[in-house]
Amino acid sequence: MWRLLRSNADLRWLFIAQVISFMGDWFTFVAVAGMVHDATGSEFLVSVAYVSFSLPAFLASPIAGPVADRFDRRRLLIVVSAMQAVAAMGLLTASDDMVWPLFLFQGTISALAAFVKPAIDAGVPNLARDPDELRTANALFGSMWGIMLAVGASIGGVFSQIFGRQAAFFADAVTFVAAVGLFALIRRPMQEPQHEHRSTMHPVQDMAEAVHYARKDHVVLALIASKATFAIGAGTVSQLPVLASEVYGWDDMGTGLLMGARGVGVGLGPIIASRYARGRLSVVLRICGFAGIFYSLFYVGAAWAPFLLLSALFIALAHLGGGSQWTLSTYGLQVRTPDAIRGRVMAGDFAMVTLVISVSGLLSGVLSEAVGPQWTMTIASAAAGLSGLVYLMTTRPIVRTLEAQELVPA
Numbered sequence: 355m356w357r358l359l360r361s362n363a364d365l366r367w368l369f370i371a372q373v374i375s376f377m378g379d380w381f382t383f384v385a386v387a388g389m390v391h392d393a394t395g396s397e398f399l400v401s402v403a404y405v406s407f408s409l410p411a412f413l414a415s416p417i418a419g420p421v422a423d424r425f426d427r428r429r430l431l432i433v434v435s436a437m438q439a440v441a442a443m444g445l446l447t448a449s450d451d452m453v454w455p456l457f458l459f460q461g462t463i464s465a466l467a468a469f470v471k472p473a474i475d476a477g478v479p480n481l482a483r484d485p486d487e488l489r490t491a492n493a494l495f496g497s498m499w500g501i502m503l504a505v506g507a508s509i510g511g512v513f514s515q516i517f518g519r520q521a522a523f524f525a526d527a528v529t530f531v532a533a534v535g536l537f538a539l540i541r542r543p544m545q546e547p548q549h550e551h552r553s554t555m556h557p558v559q560d561m562a563e564a565v566h567y568a569r570k571d572h573v574v575l576a577l578i579a580s581k582a583t584f585a586i587g588a589g590t591v592s593q594l595p596v597l598a599s600e601v602y603g604w605d606d607m608g609t610g611l612l613m614g615a616r617g618v619g620v621g622l623g624p625i626i627a628s629r630y631a632r633g634r635l636s637v638v639l640r641i642c643g644f645a646g647i648f649y650s651l652f653y654v655g656a657a658w659a660p661f662l663l664l665s666a667l668f669i670a671l672a673h674l675g676g677g678s679q680w681t682l683s684t685y686g687l688q689v690r691t692p693d694a695i696r697g698r699v700m701a702g703d704f705a706m707v708t709l710v711i712s713v714s715g716l717l718s719g720v721l722s723e724a725v726g727p728q729w730t731m732t733i734a735s736a737a738a739g740l741s742g743l744v745y746l747m748t749t750r751p752i753v754r755t756l757e758a759q760e761l762v763p764a
Contacts, residue, residue, distance in 0.1 A: 358490050362481065362482070362483065363541075364540045364542045365482065365487075365491055367536045367540050368474065368481065368536075368537070368540060369498065370536050371431075371537050372474070372498065374529045374532045375435070375529050375533045376498070377509075377510075378442075378525055378528070378530065379407075379526065381510035381513060381514070381525050381526055382442070382445065382460065382510075382526045383404075383510070383613065384510040384511050384522070384606055384613065385514045385522035385523060385606070386403050386445075386460055387400055387403050387404070387595040387609060388514060388519065388595065388605065388606040388609060389448065389450065389453060389456060390402075390403045390456060391595055391596070393450045393451070393453050394453065396723075397600075397719055397723050397727065398720060398722070398723050399719075400592070400595050400596055400719065401589075401716060401718055401722065402457065402716070402719060403460070404592035404715045405592070405711075405712045405715045406456070406461045407464050408464060408708040408711045409461075409464070409708065409709070409712035410461040410462070410464040410465035410468070411468040411471075411704060411705075411708045412468075412704075412705045412708040412712060413465065413468075414465040414466070415468045415704055415708070416701075416705070418469040418472055418704075419472055419564060419697050419698035419699075419700065419701025420697070420698060420701075422472040422473045422697030422701060423476070423545075423694065423695065423696070423697035426544075426545075427473040427476065427477045427544035428477075428540050428543075428544050430469060431470060431474070431533075431537040432537045432538055434466050434473075435470070435530050435534045435537060436530070436531075437466055438466050438467070438530040439528075439530035439531045439534070440527075441459050441463045441466065442463060442524075442526045442527035442530055443523075443524075444458070444462070445527075446520055446523050446524065448523075468701065468704060468705075468708075471700065471701075471704050472697045472700040472701040472704060473544070473697065475684055475687075475696075475700040476544075476545070476688075476696040476697040476700050477544030477545065478491055478492070478495065479688050479693070479696070480542070480543060480545055480546065481540075481542055481544060485633065485689075488685075489628060489632075489633055492624075492681060492684065492685040492688065493624045493628035493685075495681075496623075496624035496680060496681025496684065497621045497623070497624045497625050497677065497681070498621070501618075501620075510522060511606045511607040511609055512607060512610065513525070514610075515606050515607050545693055546694070563695065563698065564695055564699050564702050565702065567691070567695055568699065568702065571690065572752050573635060573752060573756065574687065576639055576749050576752050577638075577639070577683045577687050577703075578683075578687070578699075578702060578703045578706060579706075579745070580639070580643075580679060580683045581679070581683055581703060582706040582709075583741045583742070583744070583745045584642070584645060584646050584679050584707075584738065584745075585710035585711045586646075586710060586737050586738055586741045587649060587653070587714065587734045587737050587739075588710065588715065588734075588738075589717060589719075589721075589731075589734040590657075590718070590730075590731045590734045590735060590738075591616065592714075592715040593722060593731050593734075594612045594616070594669075595609045596727040597657070597665070597727045598611070598612050598662065600727060601728060602662040602665070604662060611662065611663075611666055612662070612665065612666055612669055615670040616669050616672075616673045616676075617673075618670040619670040619671060619674045619676065619677055620673045620677035622674060622677065623673065623674040623675065623676065623677025623678040623681070627641055627682055628681070628682065631682055634756075634760055635690070635756050636753045636756035636757045638683065638685065638686045639752060639756070640746070640753055641678055641682055642683055642745065643742050643745040643746035644675070644742065644746065645675035645676065646675070646679070646738045646742020646743075647675075647739050647742040648672070648674065648675035648742075649673070649676055649735070649739075649742070650735045650736060650738045650742065652668045652669070653668070653669070653734070653735040654731075654732055654736075655668040656669045656672065656731070657727070657732050657735070658728060658732075683703075684700075684703075687703060714734065714737075
C-alpha cells in the first residue's frame, strides 16, 4: 500500500487530503455530541446531532451525482472543501445556551460532503494505473477512513477536553483549508476526457439514467443495496455518546474512545477483507451479507459489557464487518460502472445509505428516551443481523451467477 503512495503522486495527494479532512470531522463529532448532550440532556437530540452528519448528504445527493459526472472533479473538490471550511467556522457561533448553530452548520458541511464522496469514488479509478492499483487504493482509502476515525475521535476527545470544543471546531476548519491545497496538487484528470466539462445538467433526468442503469445490472443493484441494508442497524452508533456518559460515566474522552474503537475496526476490516476477496465480486457480495450478522453479534456484547474498555473491544470487532462491507461494495461499484455514469451511481449509493443511517439514528433516539441506550443498541443490532441474513438469501442467485463467470478463463 505504501508503495502505491510513493509511486502515484496524484493518489498520494488525494489520500493525504482525505486523511486530514477525516481527522477534523471526527474532532467535530465528539465536540458536537458532547455539547448537545451537556446543554440539553436529551438522548434524542444527541441522535439528531448524529443525523446532522448524514441526512443533509442524502438531500444533496440528487444534485451531487450529476455534478460529479458533468464537471471537473478536481476543481469540484477544491471549491467544495473551501465552502466546508467557511461552514466549519460557523460552528464557532454555538454555545451551551445556543446549540442550533451546530445542527445548521454541521448540516451544511454534510450536504457539501455529498459532492466530495462521489467525486473521489468516481475519480480514483482514473488515477489508478491498473486493476491492482485500484484494488490497493480502494483498501487503503477505506481503511484510512477508519484509522482516522480511531485517531481523530480518540485525540478529538482529549483535545476537546483540554482545549475546549471551540478549539475542536476551529481545527476542523483548518483541515478543510489544508485539503484545498492538497487537491490542487493533483495533476492527472479524475475523469475520462470525453466526459469532462459537460455543463448541461438536468438533475432529475441524470439521476433517472443512473437508476435505470442500476435496475438493468443486478450486480450494481445488489452492491447499492448492501450499504443500505447494513445501515439499518446504524442507530447503534448514535448511542455511543449516551452509552459513554450515562452507562459508564465518562465524558468526551469516553465518547472519543468508543468512536476510536469503531475506527480501529473500520480501518482493519477493508485490509483483511480485500485480501480474501481478491477482486471477486461473488466474494464481495457474500462478505457484505455476513458483515451485518458479524456486526449484530458484537454490538449486543458492546451494549451490555460491564466496563467501557470491554465495550470498546466489542465495538472494534463489530466494525471489522462494517469496514469490510463499506469498502468492498464501493470497490464493486467502481469496477462495474462506466466512468460516464459512475459519479451518479456513487451519489445514489451514498444517498441510500445516508437516508437509512438518518432514519435509523432518529428511531434510535426516540427509542433511547423510552428504554435507554443499551436496549436501543440491542434492538438495532438485531435489525442489522436480520437484514444481513435477508441480504444473503436474496443475493444468492446473483452470487452463483458471478461464481460461474469467475470460473471461466479470461
